[in-house]
């Protein structure tokens with residue numbers, strides 16, 4: 001297991017944990033393994049987003065370092081051009 005980094009600039013207040021005047025929330029389960037996770041007082045937080053749960057509500061967090069990006073793995077095919085290529089016998 002890698003060494004966990006401390007959350008810089010974090011302070012504990014009555015409202016919770018704050019960084020630069022912004023209230024932050026602990027990470028969610030999907031964040032485990034991400035390099036942006038930081039530790040403060042035995043709790044894990046995200047160094048990029050104050051509310052990690054919100055980053056996962058519409059799918060994958062776009063800043064996650066532990067998830068392989070699926071975008072761009074499949075080439076888009078224009079059906080019109082593909083049919084012309086097939087008619088010419090080209091690939």
Ligand code: SF4
Pocket residue numbers: 027028030031034035036037045046047048049051052053055061062063064065
């Ligand atoms: S960058 Fe995304 S996945 Fe990583 S800790 Fe922050 S919210 Fe979680």
